[in-house]
Amino acid sequence: MSGHFQADWLALREPADHQARSRALVQRLQAWCERRPCLQVLDLGSGTGSNMRFLAPRLSGDQHWTLVDHDPALLALATAKDNGHEWRSIQADLSQWDRVASDPAPDLVTASALLDLVSADWLESLVTACRERRAAVLMVLSYDGRVEWSSPDPLDDAVLAAINAHQQRDKGLGAALGPAATGALAARFRDAGYRVWVDPSPWDLGREAAMLAQALIDGWVAAACEQLPAGHSRLRAWGERRCADVAAGRTRVRVGHQDLLALPGSEG
Structure with a gap:
């Protein structure tokens, strides 16, 4: 994915991301932040700063991102x-984030649309680093493997299975956990003595978000074609049908995401 294309994709998805996020978890995090006069926030895989644009105005106190x-x-x-x-x-590979972004130590570690792309080992290193610093963690908009259409198509299930299989390929940080990532991280933080909350944060896309839906469907078709090389023509035809369905208002698509908040010890 080129930098220009990725920037366009991030800009296209930002309104849907901000609308989908769990307000309840933000409020709980805000209450935790109020006890700290100065907040050091570390945003991983930050892209153009969408996570900061959403979260910073909703947290209190002096913040350093x-x-x-x-x-x-x-x-x-x-x-x-x-x-x-x-x-x-800071430009850095996320496999080395703990070395390059530890001065000063973060009070809050956060990321958006990242968790489903990382490996089990990466999650373990995240939990270890955050526990050592007693840092809070907010991971949002992690894909959970669910895609629901308001009107069915015969290929929906096959495409979803291919997408979810593709999610578990190596995305640069080891074999990705894909839809299992949020549950895996929640379990690890609970074992580390954190209090953990998970809320749904789904996209609900229809005709009003046709451009985003089309870009998403195009990405799904590309991923499914990599998983099912013999099915290119059928998969592309499915993508064309689904884009037309959304644009005409014949269907809506709900894409499952989850937000996770972990607070150290008995705080929060």
């Missing part, structure tokens, strides 16, 4: 709402 991403072109596009908080960006 560090945005970490492997793509310098995306970080160059990062912006923040005018909220008076300081922020900086």
Whole structure:
């Protein structure tokens, strides 16, 4: 995926992301943050800063954000709402985030649309690093493997199975956990003595979000074709039908995501 295409995709999905996020978890995190006069926030896989743009205005106190991403072109596009908080960006591979973004130590580690792309080992290292620092963790918009159409198509189930299988390929951080990632992280943090909450944060896309739905469907078709090379023509035909269905208002698609908040010890 080129940097330009990825930036366009991130801009296209940002309104849907912000609408889908769990307000209840943000409120619980805000209550935790109120006890801290200064908050060091580490945002992993930050892209152009969408997570910061949503979260910073909703948290209280003095905030200092560090945005970490492997793509310098995306970080160059990062912006923040005018909220008076300081922020900086660091270009780094996420496999090395703990080395490059530990000074100062974060009070809150957060990421958006990242968790389903990482491996079990990466999750273990995240839990270990956060437990050592007693950092809170907010991981949002992690794909949970569920896609529901308001009107069915005969190929929906086969495409979904291919997409979910593709989600478990190596995305650069080891074999990805895909839809199982949120449950795996919740269990690890509970074992580490954290209090953990998980809320749904699904996209609900229809005709009003046809451009986003089309880009999403195009991505699904590409992933399914990689999993099922012999089915290219049928899969592309499915994608064309589904794009036309959404654009004409004949169907809506609900894409499952989950938000996870983990607070250290008995706090929160």
